[in-house]
Amino acid sequence: MRNIITIAVLCLFGGLKAEARTITVCPSCSFSGIKQALAAAVEGDVILIKKGEYQEGNIIVEKPVTLRGEGFPVLDGQNEAEVLTITANNVVVEGLDIRNVGASYLEDRAGIRVRKAKGFSIRNNRLNNTFFGIYLEHSASGAITGNKIFGEAVQEMSSGNAIHLWYCKDILVENNHVRGHRDGIYLEFVDNSKIRSNISEYNLRYGLHFMFSNNDDYFRNTFRRNGAGVAVMFSRQINMWENKFEYNWGQASYGLLLKEIYDAEIRDNTFRENTIGIYVEGSNRLQYRRNEFIRNGWAIKMSGGCLDNIVTANNFLNNTFDLSLNSAANNNTFDGNYWSSYNGYDLNRDGTGDVPYQPVKLFNYIVNRTPEAMVLLRSLFVDLLNFSERVSPVFTPANVADNRPLMRQLAFKR
Amino acid sequence: MFKILKYSFFDLTRSRWAYIYTAFFFLFTVSLLWLSGGMSKVVISLMNVILVLVPLIATMFGVMYYYNSREFTELLLAQPIRRTTIFFGQYLGLALSLSISLLLGVGLPFVLYGIFGSPEVWNFMMLLIVGVFLSFIFSAIAFFIALRNENHIKGFGLAILVWLFFAVIYDGLFLLALSLFSDYPLEQFAIGASMFNPIDLSRVLILLKLDISALMGFTGAVIQKFLGTALGMAVSLTVLSVWVILPAWGIRRVANHKDF
Amino acid sequence: MITIENLHKSFGRQEVLRGISMAFDRPGIYAILGPNGSGKTTLIKSILGMALPEKGRIEFQGQNIRGRWDYRRKIDYLPQIARFPDNLRVRELLAMIQDIRGEKPQALGRLIELFSLAPFLDKSLGKLSGGTRQKVNLVQAFMYDSPVLILDEPTNGLDPVALLRLKALLREEKDKGKLLLITTHIMSFVEEMADELVFLLEGHIHFRGTLDSLKEQYKETNLERAIARILEGEVGFSTNGHGKEAARIVLQRK
Numbered sequence: 001m002r003n004i005i006t007i008a009v010l011c012l013f014g015g016l017k018a019e020a021r022t023i024t025v026c027p028s029c030s031f032s033g034i035k036q037a038l039a040a041a042v043e044g045d046v047i048l049i050k051k052g053e054y055q056e057g058n059i060i061v062e063k064p065v066t067l068r069g070e071g072f073p074v075l076d077g078q079n080e081a082e083v084l085t086i087t088a089n090n091v092v093v094e095g096l097d098i099r100n101v102g103a104s105y106l107e108d109r110a111g112i113r114v115r116k117a118k119g120f121s122i123r124n125n126r127l128n129n130t131f132f133g134i135y136l137e138h139s140a141s142g143a144i145t146g147n148k149i150f151g152e153a154v155q156e157m158s159s160g161n162a163i164h165l166w167y168c169k170d171i172l173v174e175n176n177h178v179r180g181h182r183d184g185i186y187l188e189f190v191d192n193s194k195i196r197s198n199i200s201e202y203n204l205r206y207g208l209h210f211m212f213s214n215n216d217d218y219f220r221n222t223f224r225r226n227g228a229g230v231a232v233m234f235s236r237q238i239n240m241w242e243n244k245f246e247y248n249w250g251q252a253s254y255g256l257l258l259k260e261i262y263d264a265e266i267r268d269n270t271f272r273e274n275t276i277g278i279y280v281e282g283s284n285r286l287q288y289r290r291n292e293f294i295r296n297g298w299a300i301k302m303s304g305g306c307l308d309n310i311v312t313a314n315n316f317l318n319n320t321f322d323l324s325l326n327s328a329a330n331n332n333t334f335d336g337n338y339w340s341s342y343n344g345y346d347l348n349r350d351g352t353g354d355v356p357y358q359p360v361k362l363f364n365y366i367v368n369r370t371p372e373a374m375v376l377l378r379s380l381f382v383d384l385l386n387f388s389e390r391v392s393p394v395f396t397p398a399n400v401a402d403n404r405p406l407m408r409q410l411a412f413k414r
Numbered sequence: 415m416f417k418i419l420k421y422s423f424f425d426l427t428r429s430r431w432a433y434i435y436t437a438f439f440f441l442f443t444v445s446l447l448w449l450s451g452g453m454s455k456v457v458i459s460l461m462n463v464i465l466v467l468v469p470l471i472a473t474m475f476g477v478m479y480y481y482n483s484r485e486f487t488e489l490l491l492a493q494p495i496r497r498t499t500i501f502f503g504q505y506l507g508l509a510l511s512l513s514i515s516l517l518l519g520v521g522l523p524f525v526l527y528g529i530f531g532s533p534e535v536w537n538f539m540m541l542l543i544v545g546v547f548l549s550f551i552f553s554a555i556a557f558f559i560a561l562r563n564e565n566h567i568k569g570f571g572l573a574i575l576v577w578l579f580f581a582v583i584y585d586g587l588f589l590l591a592l593s594l595f596s597d598y599p600l601e602q603f604a605i606g607a608s609m610f611n612p613i614d615l616s617r618v619l620i621l622l623k624l625d626i627s628a629l630m631g632f633t634g635a636v637i638q639k640f641l642g643t644a645l646g647m648a649v650s651l652t653v654l655s656v657w658v659i660l661p662a663w664g665i666r667r668v669a670n671h672k673d674f
Numbered sequence: 675m676i677t678i679e680n681l682h683k684s685f686g687r688q689e690v691l692r693g694i695s696m697a698f699d700r701p702g703i704y705a706i707l708g709p710n711g712s713g714k715t716t717l718i719k720s721i722l723g724m725a726l727p728e729k730g731r732i733e734f735q736g737q738n739i740r741g742r743w744d745y746r747r748k749i750d751y752l753p754q755i756a757r758f759p760d761n762l763r764v765r766e767l768l769a770m771i772q773d774i775r776g777e778k779p780q781a782l783g784r785l786i787e788l789f790s791l792a793p794f795l796d797k798s799l800g801k802l803s804g805g806t807r808q809k810v811n812l813v814q815a816f817m818y819d820s821p822v823l824i825l826d827e828p829t830n831g832l833d834p835v836a837l838l839r840l841k842a843l844l845r846e847e848k849d850k851g852k853l854l855l856i857t858t859h860i861m862s863f864v865e866e867m868a869d870e871l872v873f874l875l876e877g878h879i880h881f882r883g884t885l886d887s888l889k890e891q892y893k894e895t896n897l898e899r900a901i902a903r904i905l906e907g908e909v910g911f912s913t914n915g916h917g918k919e920a921a922r923i924v925l926q927r928k
Binding site: 249250251253273274275276295296297298317318320321340366369370372373374375376377378379380381382383384409 | 465581582589592603604613618629
């Protein structure tokens, strides 16, 4: 929190310093190039870049200045160079249109790179076809807000991430719209950072990708039609609230992948029409609360020893399968959820069904063994199989049950 | 043919059974909509009922109707018209009246509930299309069976067996085959086998709408291609049409060579 | 008008017609008689094209009927069992037959009056009594003016008044120069109405001729006894007592 205030203060007062000069750059001005203006600038200056096209190769910002675009001036890397490299603290970049960095197998070129800097703000820029969009390394206390980063990635190997954070701390990533990259937002060794209200879609791999990052959170983001929505791996204390995971379809596709995650809270999210809503591997002590799972192939698939997880007060609506477990042992708790495929009754009228709901179906077990059997989904024969299995369980764990299944869908305001 | 169709249709739509059939669907759909609130869930529940009940009722009605109108058919046969005209007329009258019952019984509650403007509208449409196809297919099969068997009990028995086969037994054998040969690539087999059963085929068509998320989890390229593109839907609809034509062609063949 | 040559028909292993040849070339009322299973109905159905004979041919007005259907425009048919679609009204049934034949009936109004059917016109056929249904059946059969009429047990379930009217109607049709083929079990009806008899037995024509020649041949004074004699005669060569059985049935049902 302290970090955010710091950033906000910086943003608000950065431009108001009385001594600050404004250097105007335009193709017909005395400063016709950005590099030229940067050379003349001193700490705290504002470089106002007018509408126009600037092809200056790699521009290195070594001073704490503000680069402000007016009418979205185009900075074109001509498919050969990284465009902006920021190495100074307290740099602001806004209103620029950065293009054509060009893919490289040798170096991770970016539209905007921040290296070993603090207090930066990169806001309201447009980045098109920039290989890596915004690339932060060993940086802290900065904000990436309101940027649109659109790529045209077709192959995972030859594409970069839209927003890439590596060894960073206290970063705010908010209101960005990213699409068409390898990962939408990528975090590796990033702590105490916040990912808020972004839209990440049509990325080849993940909408959002955490690796070895701790104490982060992501709220109110939308992850749509990515190879997979969000992957959180080997990370601790990640809060995942109020996000939307939608239409992530594919053979190994899921809304959310959790791999070796402990003590996280997943709440108020919506998982809609993903092949797998949440895929969990070896993750313990997670809490799933007030999420809505709508029409996913599998709402939740757990494998590789998931212990002490609590699933409560969620809506499971018309998923093909509500739950899949690959181990017979289960000490996870399912309690007080609404399951649309629950057919029980509530004679004592306490709002919960009198018969427990068993979310693991025999057919799910069959499909795991013989995937082709999927074409028999929802057939009378399969219903009869599921029914007889429920009456006398042989293959499915009998103790995986919601003993208080809700009779009515929970009303969430989304 | 249209003349016979017209009167068969009049006769059937006024029958007690048509009212019961329509009323059943109507009440069932209304109570589903009333109880579960969400349209998606209703579509899924209805799908289960339509896939089982429509073939059963179409089969039963088909056999019953043929046997009941046996004497009248003789009078028609003495009229100056072709045999196929009579039987196609009667068959189409039956299939049409069954379809109308279904469309009214299921459609009316949904329209009143406001299906238009709901995202479910296409799933719902697919449900109705499939229901109509199944009515046409199974009443044709029933007519064919009744034409071939003058013995009512044998005809009824056979018709029930055919229904049972397509509704349950076929899928059991199908699943058995899949699990026995699970070491082999079964993709083509799985798709092919669904084509040979009109109920399975109808189910797959609805699955393409309802469970596409799960279906996209397939690893096989063939199934991916089949299910993931418009190809699957086009092929399925075509094969369903073949399923109507096949027994209808049987009716024609038997009718032309039969002694009455 | 109708010529039948060497007609054979069997259902499975059971031979029903075993080489029937005859011609109906003069107008008049022909009674087709015989015990149950003798092939009467099959013969009629063959003429109507409902049963498909495996051997022999049938010509209607000089044309082989095989594979044809338009000749039936010249035949009116009264089926044995008067069952119609339950939920159609009498009026609709008559309209349906007109629709199918595509021509206006000549005598509809008169027939409805004759059989007092006017109050039933808007009733569903399923709700009519057997006798009323038979009257509807008669109306549909007589409403056209076709040169040939085939009547299968026309007296079924008729009350005495209706029966009288039917007989009058039959005479009238005969006088118009029509050919009427009638199967029946009622011997008195045959004696009263028929110009000629055809007696079928086990798929063969056992007798064909006028009533008088039959009586003369078997030296009996009435038809019933003459027929009994035919069937008794059969017992002589029948090892299974079929003839006796048949006679019992014939005599019982009159």
